Amino acid sequence: MNLILYLSDLILPFAVFYIVAAGLLAGRPVYDDFVNGAREGFKTVLGVMPTLIGLMAGVAVLRASGFLSFLAAFLARFISEQLVMPELISVILVKLFSSSAATGLALDIFQEYGTDSRLGMAVSLMLSCTETIFYTMSVYYMSVKVKKTRYTLPGALAATAAGVVMSLLLAARI
Secondary structure (H helix, E strand, O other): HHHHHHHHHHHHHHHHHHHHHHHHOOOOHHHHHHHHHHHHHHHHHHHHHHHHHHHHHHHHHHHHHHHHHHHHHHHHHOOOOOOOOOOHHHHHHOOOOHHHHHHHHHHHHHHOOOOOOOOHHHHHHHHOOOOHHHHHHHHHHHHHOOOOOOHHHHHHHHHHHHHHHHHHHHHHHO
């Protein structure tokens, strides 16, 4: 077991050394390439920043206003408690937009019900089996200026639905 810990400590420094050595052997100006890459990355961050701020502000407003709780309670009337626990509906909705906000809701569930409860297991699995669809689409498509998303949204929603279903099924078996 200690061997694995030592190897895991050495992987990142080895990778950096390997990249620098490969660049030097290829005759590349490694430091200049690094600076140019960092400059391009900074431009990308500045380009997508308004979208990120808008998404974060929107999720914060929905959560603080109580609309998210209202929407979750409304949807809970149509969904059987045996299928989806009502506390998870808010997490499912928020996870589509913000992973950090969904993590905050998960922490609330952990404090109230415990991490080893069925609900705690379900929310843990759900957060790891789903993606922040609208955040990811807006960031990636804004950075490369894609206008037509074609089948991305339906495919991503189907994958998220599969992740939610599987996390609920797995939590029921634990």
